[in-house]
Amino acid sequence: MAALLPRLPKRIRLTPSSPTHWICRTCQQRRAFTPSSTSPQTQQQPPRPNQDEARTTHFGYETISETLKASRVGAVFSSVASNYDTMNDLMSLGIHRIWKDNFVRGLNPGIQGERKEGQRILDIAGGTGDIAQRMLDHATLVNDDKRTHVTISDINPEMLAEGRKRFGNSPYKLAKRVDFLEANAEDLSAIESASIDLYTVAFGIRNFTHKDIALREAFRVLKPGGVFACLEFTPQLSNPVLNGIYKRWSFGAIPLIGQVVAGDRDSYQYLVESIERFPSQGEFRDMIREAGFLIPGRNGIDEEGGRMGMGKGWEDLSLGIAAIHKGVKPV
């Protein structure tokens, strides 16, 4: 089962030459994973002039054509879908629940008091529905708002099927407060512009082929004043000793747990490699700003910058293993 994922031979990442394609500094400077014994082969690959349109991107530590990334990621998530929640518990030792609770509580979905229309939330890459469930629970139980609506969107039908299973015939489903949409986050044409109050993406954006396009789509679908929130792993912890321990857990234990529990080492190897390739908190904050969002500050800390739309914009969780990024669409 583990050998079923089609694997291209490992090569050094080739930096795309086009200046319009945004790549983070870390990806450009990233040293080759495989030692120099493999580099003479790859550097002798002749340039192919008729394929200068074919751009490459990273898939974990592999370099693949951009057109292939979505399907490779698709294969990974189709494979992990049925054990997704169990594996999350095992990999993060249950801490992912605390992160997600913190994420939702910080966003405080749901509006108290009388309103004509309920809040509309769009949860991207939310296939299995754990964020959507928390959003609806928080809105209903904490803010007594029974009109909040969540659209769960995912590119992968298997993940979405898990979400449908989770909601089953629950009260939220019967009250039509949850919707499922199979879509690529880079193309949300099914959603009207300026129709969403809150756009969330938890542990999804690092798998997108073009994060900048997804951010621009997020900007488009949000109402003015709408909030973009992203919960994602960070590539490095700030403390080098803890980072060493954390990385060894990531690259040693996680693919092993994937092999034993889910029978799929390669998917979990991809997942930990994709965390390495994700931009750092500051770089990602800059990407969010480039998409047009105002960057808030943290509570009471960088208020001045936050008011100007130039706040810190992120909050580290668990010593920097994950981070919550937020952006606000200007009014």
Added chain:
Amino acid sequence: MRATTTPSSLTRLLALPPPLRTRTFSVLSRPPPNYPGHIPLTILERLSLAAGSAIGSLAKPYRHDLIASLGETTAKPYFLSRLHRAMLNNPTGRRILRDRPRITSKSMKLEELRQMPENSVGRAYAAWLDREGVTPDTRDAVRYIDDPEEAYVMQRYRETHDFTHAITGLPVIIEGELAVKAFEFANTLLPMTALSLVAIVRLKKVERQRFLEVYMPWAIRNGLKAEEVINVYWEEELETDVEVLRARLGIEKPPDLRDIRKALREQKRRQKAEREGSGAGAG
């Protein structure tokens, strides 16, 4: 420059054996793979994978990939090398290592095998596959063995497992699998085969008794007595008569397990019908 001296027998005796594995890498900087799909593991990873596979395959016997990884992580340092040497010591074994044939559904075409002469190995293999409802699907690829040739030996062992089933006639049910594993342990000495015998606890009491009385003694006796089955060039033996091959290897055919179970089921059914008949008559 020091002059090299021939080591005396004392120094040879006191010389340390080569290290089990000189760990020169960490999970963050694995060396490049030695063959496609190869994943070099650190010692801690090997131990954890062995432990996890052992528990997982006992809990979920259908996880063949865990049995495979259990085999790979426990086969080194000594056992796989011993098997490799056994192949190198045998002329057919050496030819197999040179040719490196692979058994897949493409290389073993069932339609051709079914046409083979009656009682030939190929026919018996096809008949066994049909009877059990399995195919010569590609087995899980070996990933955790570092040396490419030893990895091939492991792969070959895995792929010829079905042939062992075919010439002994043992079925794919747990009892049959355990009997083949016991035979393979006595024959190949791979630790995974012995470890998988722990699954005896999963057998029902009657099955366990039968296994310990009949099949385990058969397996140990024949595994030890027989030639190394790993050295059989199955692709060339497809037209050989099964009895001839068994005689050549030194394997007796065990009692047919499916027939025994069927007979027992019939007996039980008859007894039940009698009881109900007499009960209905009396009531």
